[in-house]
Amino acid sequence: MSDSSKAAARTEAKPLGLRERMRATIRAEVIEAAHRLFTVQGYDRTTVEQIAAEVGLSRASLFRHFGTKEDIVLGHLNDSGLRVAEALAARPEHESPWMALRRAFDVLVRMNEEDVQQTLRYLRMLADTPALHARHVEKQLAWRDLLGQEIARRMGTDPDWPSDPRPPALAAAALACLDAASSAWIACDGAIPLSAMLDRAMDTPRSEAHGIRDHLG
Amino acid sequence: MSDSSKAAARTEAKPLGLRERMRATIRAEVIEAAHRLFTVQGYDRTTVEQIAAEVGLSRASLFRHFGTKEDIVLGHLNDSGLRVAEALAARPEHESPWMALRRAFDVLVRMNEEDVQQTLRYLRMLADTPALHARHVEKQLAWRDLLGQEIARRMGTDPDWPSDPRPPALAAAALACLDAASSAWIACDGAIPLSAMLDRAMDTPRSEAHGIRDHLG
């Protein structure tokens, strides 16, 4: 009984102590303060010291919560990646990998639609801050591995190709389409829905090659 | 001592030599010394100070030749990107964009084949050095813009889509395939030719959507 009650207590009741909750609160506070400073002064002109002072923390303590300055901005992307991966795994088996990827991205589309103006501002900051640009795409490499694994499962393994480049290539190509669609989306100020951009971008790699070939006959 | 001899060599070898010549010589010297140190100690454990000392320069002066530490390793990639873009522009007009991209990459394949072992070592260092990973990805963005422009020219502009995501999506997808092919190539120690990996990776986005479906149907 003590086992089950303990297990129940850990899982059902709040295993989140004061510490955990405080940690989450501080994280949220830091992110908000940092975004405020970033939008006013720009990312590069804002020092970690300023952010720490804004929330009453020391520089060193801030680095305990966020490993790097970039994590303050990009930290949540890890979560997003996991959610996309879950959505992909939940797609029906008979769906083609490419279409499953397209549908998995709908999770992001919905998240973006929750507050379009906010998202536009955020993506714009990413776009015109080179330091963040590099990290942002690096995060997508993690996504690629996540998605590529599921794609590989769906495609099956080919004994002739011990290291088959196709699953990661497919995942990365889809992410490239996502990026291009996002860029086009912010370029037109969200006038054309992100979902439409994504449809058009992801229709390309699949239809273009043989489409053109058919054209040439 | 080696400092003075090297300094003397630099100033006496070309007393009337042009600055550009000197600059190129120094750049080459730095790159060679840096690569030597990197392969021995690893990228992260080698400081710019060490590299500078190795070639008899001050740290600050080294940064005058290479804007960043990463540029010492990745500087030549800008050139490579231009060459791929040239190769793409030189492809016949009737070729499909996707195939033209595939053929443009042959420039890189040929470069890699010149010294396979050297290339493998170089790519391996890029692969397992996170700091370089970020820059490597950033270079890909420059390539994407370069290639995307030519792709857009070939595809023509659609007045309905002022910012069409398809050209950059196609270019980025191709580059994603290139990356996946390279990764798979180094994963199998070059046992399978890079060109074959690239063929397989780039065949994916085009054939998968209907190819797999045909397979399952």
Added chain:
DNA sequence: TCAAAATCGAGACTGAGTCGCAAGACGAGT
């Protein structure tokens, strides 16, 4: 209530990248 564990602040330290200044090389005019 008490002891172990985790967190925090402070400060020193490393290393990348920037800036301003002085010294040297180049090219042209005399």
Added chain:
DNA sequence: ACTCGTCTTGCGACTCAGTCTCGATTTTGA
């Protein structure tokens, strides 16, 4: 050949990100 304005180079000093240690404080679990 001389010199003057300009451009390049080298270097010391500086900022900032990120790491580490140490001692003090707080949370947690019993």
